[in-house]
Amino acid sequence: MTQHPTQSPQFFLTAPSPCPYLDGQFERKVFTHLVGDKAPEMNDLLTQGGFRRSQNIAYRPACESCRACISVRILADEFRPTRNMRRVAQRNSDLIGEMHDAQPSTEQYSLFRTYLDARHRKGGMSDMTVLDYAMMVEDTHVDTKVIEYRKRGPDTFVTGRGVGELIAVALTDRMADGLSMVYSYFNPEFEDRSLGTFMILDHIERARAAGLPHVYLGYWVNGSRKMDYKVRFLPQEHLGPKGWDRYEPA
Structure with a gap:
């Protein structure tokens, strides 16, 4: 498994891609890695801040012209x-x-x-x-x-x-x-x-x-x-x- 530094998270931005929910829109995501001993604590903080988890990645929408995705x-x-x-x-x-x-x-x-x-x-x-x-x-x-x-x-x-x-x-x-x-x-x-x-x-x-x-x-x-x-x-x-x-x- 790939190892990543755990002192402070680094965030990255994806390239635009077609939105799977709204026709004609494009989505971008900001994401970081959830690894190491601090991963559970970081997952709590990020989820409370609107992120979602997929495997060892936490992500949230960062679309330039749309704010339709709302955390519930x-x-x-x-x-x-x-x-x-x-x-x-x-x-x-x-x-x-x-x-x-x-x-x-x-x-x-x-x-x-x-x-x-x-x-x-x-x-x-x-x-x-x-x-x-x-x-x-x-x-x-x-x-x-x-x-x-x-x-x-x-x-x-x-x-x-x-x-x-x-x-x-x-x-x-x-x-x-x-x-x-x-x-x-x-x-x-x-x-x-x-x-x-x-x-x-x-x-x-x-x-x-x-x-x-x-x-x-x-x-x-x-x-x-x-x-x-x-x-x-x-x-x-x-x-x-x-x-x-x-x-x-x-």
Whole structure:
């Protein structure tokens, strides 16, 4: 693994590239490396400042003519599910999420490929190999976990484990003030379960149980329909020029 100095982070700027969310826009990112003993502390500070993590890189948008990407975090203690969210939770009451250390498996990769092929065939991750996937999961210097969701079994309440096929997976960082959902994916054949919503609801409950105030969802892009789901989890805060402010839907 490449070694980098840990005394103070160095930041770099990417070249412009087409925006994956808004047609006609170009994105740039500022990024730094998250390595060494100070990586968990640095990840906390950067995430609170609007950065996201991908492997050992922390990045945030630095677009020249657009400010549409807004960092979002749910206030876990105050959150109250909508009627539809309660239905989603009930629909998935036969699932249990088991938390593991950040270790990839062939079963995870098979589900990951099925998800990409169905949902993001032309996306930037569409050509990821099993090695690429392994790096995404285990190339981390912070407290990263994998949560695997499976159906409950007869001994679930004894072992705390689900049984049967892998249905959904979340790659999650635990920070001092919350859980950060790095990436999640699921079996697209179970579309009626609304598994993306269910995993966020599960993370809210996990944050509450751990005494953590926030669940970080990454960026909401106003004007991108694929991002609209993020602002349904209220109350939440958005990061603006003056810091984190409570979001008031129009």
